[in-house]
Amino acid sequence: MTCRILLLALTGIGALALLAGVIWFLSLPSPTHRTGPVPVADGEYTSVLHALKPPKRKRPLIAIVGINDATETTDYLVPYGVLRNADVADVVTLSTGDGPVRLYPALTVRAQATVAQFDQRNPQGADYVIVPAMSRDDDPTVLAWLRSQREKGAIIIGICAGAKVLAGAGLLENRRATTHWYYLKTLLRDYKNIRYVPDRRWVVDDGVATTTGITASIPMMLTLIEAIAGRDKAQQAGESLGVAQWHAGHDSQAFQLTRPFALTVMKNTMSFWRKEQFTLQLQPGVNEAALALVADAWSRTYLSRVTTRSINGNPVVSGNGMPLLADQTGDQQDNNGALPSVDMTHPADTLKQTLEAIAARYGAPTAQVVAMQLEYPWRKAR
Incomplete structure (x- = not known):
């Protein structure tokens, strides 16, 4: 009798779980009709370029930081490749500790230095710090290091869900920002003082930049190159990537869980x-x-x-x-x-x-x- 009651209970729980799953699935929206990126005024783009001007060195120092056990593949490698090809800055890849940097969902690399080694060699800090999405948004080494770099005057750029790492470091407090569509609700729920800006692939506010999903790293890096070295240099970099033009316009409604x-x-x-x-x-x-x-x-x-x-x-x-x-x-x-x-x-x-x-x-x-x-x-x- 006891086994029968248990079986019936488990069956009931399974049925309720299935029903809840069906209700959740039906609650999802259908895909929206894409209207294309929202236009961006020339003045807005000019303001972004001004905000991204090198804060310290004539030839800037750019640090790309990741945790060893899971940093997003494209967020980490694309900025490195694009910026190194453009040769407008000194670019260094960092990890929180010694050893390989295992990227997700694929590839493994070795960073050029740890954050501690970087600090020893560059006590005045970087000009720019690029922060990819990471499997953990609360790594204490990363959060403390980002706060330190911002205090030293570095411009911090969160790629994709790297915005969650920036928020964890307190760098998005009362700032305008964006992030990957999948993590947006969680970010705004956990950090209520963030002012979300829709329909922009990147947002820059008071020395801190954020972008939408993974591929936004490409136009973001081209914009950074333009801010450092001018439009012609950025155009050359874009042509090498196969990108003829780029802008901050985005159709946010086209990206949601459907x-x-x-x-x-x-x-x-x-x-x-x-x-x-x-x-x-x-x-x-x-x-x-x-x-x-x-x-x-x-x-x-x-x-x-x-x-x-x-x-x-x-x-x-x-x-x-x-x-x-x-x-x-x-x-x-x-x-x-x-x-x-x-x-x-x-x-x-x-x-x-x-x-x-x-x-x-x-x-x-x-x-x-x-x-x-x-x-x-x-x-x-x-």
């Missing part, structure tokens, strides 16, 4: 028989931004994950000197399990080709889920 998004994620998550693991052979001199976008995108399908391989197990050095640490050793002779090939020359084109390859393999809804996570306005090519 029924098609949730349905595709649930379907892919449950399709265990379709799961794939791809191997990405690391090549010396690879473009960091292109590598990050490819590995990031294929790791967000809920059907595939990306591992890396090097021939001899030694770190593979990227085009701008980033040591890449492989998951496996060996040469991929037969191309079995390799990612579909894309042009790695211009990262913006690389992303478009990667999304098309994902759509060809798994369908357009899955590619759209990836684009939504990257907060990238993608539509399948006809």
